Structures are given as C-alpha cells and as structure tokens.
Amino acid sequence: MSEKSFQDYYPESLQHCYGCGPKNPEGHHIRSFWEGEESVARFTPKEYHLAFPGYVYGGLVASLVDCHCVGTAAAAAYRAEGREPGTNPPFRYVTGSLHVDYLLPTPLGGELEIRARVEEIKGKKTIVTASVIAEGKVTAKGRVIAIRMPEHLRPDPG
Numbered sequence: 001m002s003e004k005s006f007q008d009y010y011p012e013s014l015q016h017c018y019g020c021g022p023k024n025p026e027g028h029h030i031r032s033f034w035e036g037e038e039s040v041a042r043f044t045p046k047e048y049h050l051a052f053p054g055y056v057y058g059g060l061v062a063s064l065v066d067c068h069c070v071g072t073a074a075a076a077a078y079r080a081e082g083r084e085p086g087t088n089p090p091f092r093y094v095t096g097s098l099h100v101d102y103l104l105p106t107p108l109g110g111e112l113e114i115r116a117r118v119e120e121i122k123g124k125k126t127i128v129t130a131s132v133i134a135e136g137k138v139t140a141k142g143r144v145i146a147i148r149m150p151e152h153l154r155p156d157p158g
C-alpha cells in the first residue's frame, strides 16, 4: 500500500510501537487512514492470534482499538489545527484509558475493519470511540482516552 498511514507520520523515534510501529519487525503494523470523518484500519489476524478455536484473542482486538484510536487522536490534532500530518511540531499521544466491550466473538480467518470517530478534543485529551467489524457485524466496541505525550516521555523533545 503506497498511501501513508497516520503511523507513517510518527517521528522516527516513535515508530517502534508493538501495535503500530512501522519499524517494529515483530509488531502488528496497524495502519490507519481517514475515510471522511471516520478513520479506518484493516487487519487480518494470523492463525495463532486465537482465543479459542475459530475466534480472535481479545487482547489483540484491544490492541487494534488502542493503536487505531491513539493514531486517530494524533491525526485529528493536525486536522484541528489545519496542518498536514508530519508537519512540525509533531503530535504524539499515549493511551490514558482503554475500554473494550466484546459484543460477539470475533471470527478468525478474515480481515477485520476498525472504524473510529473523534468524540471530543479537550486540551491535551482526546476521546475516540471505535467499532471492530468482522463479516459485516460489529463484534467489539471501544473507547480510548488519548493524552498528549508528556515532555518527559518524549525520546525526541521538540
């Protein structure tokens, strides 16, 4: 895929996240994009991502919600300022809170779609909600409170 994802605009030093870092060879490489007012990520779990036969491990589902929503918070911050992603100063967010409701078992074997919406931007806090969709059904819903990364956690202050 040639289009740049939200995560491709993270500063290089922050591209190693296990969930979404493009530069983590062992990671999930979650990639998020705008589709109008929603953001979308697509991910196909591997056979070993199972919880019980035929269904996806809930921790993986939570990771998909987490990284997709945190990436959406960063992308939304650029949008709110009318700036292109990747322009300086870069926006960086971490997870303050991650809540997931598992509505149905998520079937293993096909592509999952994670669709998110920004509910609120208030100072350094952004609330993002997400749905995980498999075979046309919403199997999980999530809510993330993403917080602007504090200075002391930044590997590349600026």
Ligand SMILES: CCCCCCCC(=O)SCCNC(=O)CCNC(=O)[C@H](O)C(C)(C)COP(=O)(O)OP(=O)(O)OC[C@H]1O[C@@H](n2cnc3c(N)ncnc32)[C@H](O)[C@@H]1OP(=O)(O)O
Binding pocket: 010, 014, 017, 019, 020, 066, 067, 070, 092, 093, 094, 095, 096, 097, 122, 123, 124, 125, 145, 147, 148, 149, 150
């Ligand atoms: C970009 C990099 C790769 C992507 C990362 C992928 C996602 C991740 O896995 S990140 C790793 C997991 N998360 C962490 O390790 C974060 C650990 N926690 C922390 O560092 C801090 O507690 C942190 C940064 C979340 C908040 O600290 P701080 O900046 O001092 O926040 P603070 O000023 O107290 O609060 C700001 C606002 O956020 C809210 N808030 C802060 N923490 C939380 C929380 N845990 N839950 C809910 N709300 C919170 C506060 O209530 C406040 O809201 P309001 O403005 O409405 O009063």
